[in-house]
Amino acid sequence: MAETMKTHGAGTLRATDAGGEVTLAGWVAKRRDHGGVVFVDMRDATGIVQVVLNPEDAPASEADLRGIRSEYCIRVTGTVRLRPGDMANPDMPTGDVEVVGQAMEILSPSNPLPFQIDDRIDVEEAKRLQYRYLDLRRPAMTENLLARSRAIRVMRDVMEGAGFLEVETPTLIASTPEGARDMLVPSRLRPGNFYALPQSPQLFKQLLMISGIERYYQIARCYRDEDMRSDRQLEFAQLDFEGSFWGQEDVLETLEEISVAVTKAIRGVDLERPFPRLTWHEAMERYGTDKPDIRFGMEIANLDAVFGETGFKAFAGVLASGGTVRGINAGPLGLSRSGLDGVSSRAQELGAKGLVWMVAEEDGSLRSPVAKFLSEAELADLGAAFGAVAGDTLLIVADEKKTVLDVLGQLRLEMGQPEGHDELAYLFVVDFPVFERNEDGDFVALHHPFTSPVDVRKMREDPGHAISKAYDLVLNGSELGSGSVRIHDPAVQAQVFEILGISDEDADRRFGWFLEALRYGTPPHAGFAIGIDRLVAILQGLPNIREVIPFPKTQTGADPLTGSPSRVDDAQLRELGVDVRPEVKAEWAAAEAEGD
């Protein structure tokens, strides 16, 4: 690569470079001025190396030599040498060598810093985002961007190797009010009209299948105008791909290839294939969630049979009304009475009416406030159902099924989820239902309405229990992405819309262009989208995806660095044919009066 201002990367120098003359350019990560000799830890994109500036070598004027400060941008020409005596620093990759400066020039001084650029120092995230360009100088952040770049490159390698064509789809598209809120962009050429930013390239990639592309992929930027979380941003990146004449197995196999390659590239670990698979039903029954963390056991046990004829009124009542009794063996928690009561109130916070705890004793009995209401046989069966050994804590919830699974699934995570990220548990969740009921009791698509059912006739007869050809990829309890075999038959698509309560006119108005396209020899096709931010964050062992996004938004959608989002001139709005509503302007005025 052409590089006229420097000959080497600071972090690349090794003992084998000793004796050579180098020119480095980078930043002052640390300065240690001994009055005579000055040590400078010099950092560039490749890492850090120690530079020795000795006044006897006259590498610079006395003013420059004493004047350099943290984060000054400097250039040094000098000789690489092995560090004398026992001065090697085993904690640095470049610690065997140092650069003896013969010439040092200050390329660009730096203001005093708003915070120290040091991986060992915690700084409030808002401050980091305000000065993100400084935050990104930290080696840990550089490392995150590197991991991200590497992940994307490996994804491209796998896709290109498999004959996929990278095709870009538009980001100014029609709004389809379904699913997440759309990010809207007003149109100047058609005042009062709006584009939406894509929540995913879904329909465009299906169009590409109809176009005969057969194998498409894209590193796609997607937008969802919903509230943020540690694993959700307004805009995010996905590896989106789709294949014609493809089924579920083709997609899952490709996903394994991608996951294996990315994990190898970032973590240096070889994953075992095939990945475990759970049906959606199994995942819900055993883990209380559709994205189980299977790095630990603590599976949910169904206790309905144990309490089939119980005299314990609370459980009997729940069972009589169609509910269920289930529990988890949380292992040797060693909690006091008040600690256990704390777990109980946590369960109530999560929506349970109550929680029964039991502790297995040395003699095999179960200690619990409700033990006196249970028969010998019930207690024995319970211990067996949980495989309880002395010291184990059993947590039992009785309620309607959804509540029980919700509460136990969450408690399971809170009691058992491992802290670290050393272990990586990928799995596929398959056989999702086609529909779920919303709060009004209407059917809504669990995945999206273009997902193919396994059996069309069964779907018509009993939509509530219909299985779809949809699947998710899960890593350590996080949903990395989802995909499905799509509907390629317009008649099936019409039936799905019908069950969803979307009238022909509605479907035609919103998706007519797409339904029309389906009528021109659409190949069977299937695909997937992997959330790149989440994948890289988990592989890097990070708690939130902002760490792997160079310029993320805060939870309220702001960028503290650039000040977005911001108000715009009335003149701009007028051109667009839109106006800010009076009540919003009133809020602005009130805030200004407050001196905000």
Added chain:
RNA sequence: GGGGGCGUGGUGAAGUCUGGAGUUCACGCCGGCCUGUCAAGCCGGAGGUCGCGGGUUCAAAUCCCGUCGCUCCCGCCA
């Protein structure tokens, strides 16, 4: 839309419960000394609207009300 946590010199924290002089610690910054350090060391110094507004009180970083910002979570995210 709702719940929890946080906001104190440039940075991070303690102080807040139980009101009593802007008090403390570490880092950074500025100056001095110092030629082998590597989170250099020693000496000295500067630096504050305790997020903001209101209230209670003789007295508020501390108690009360409101508000803003950041964050975690629920809702939401087909």
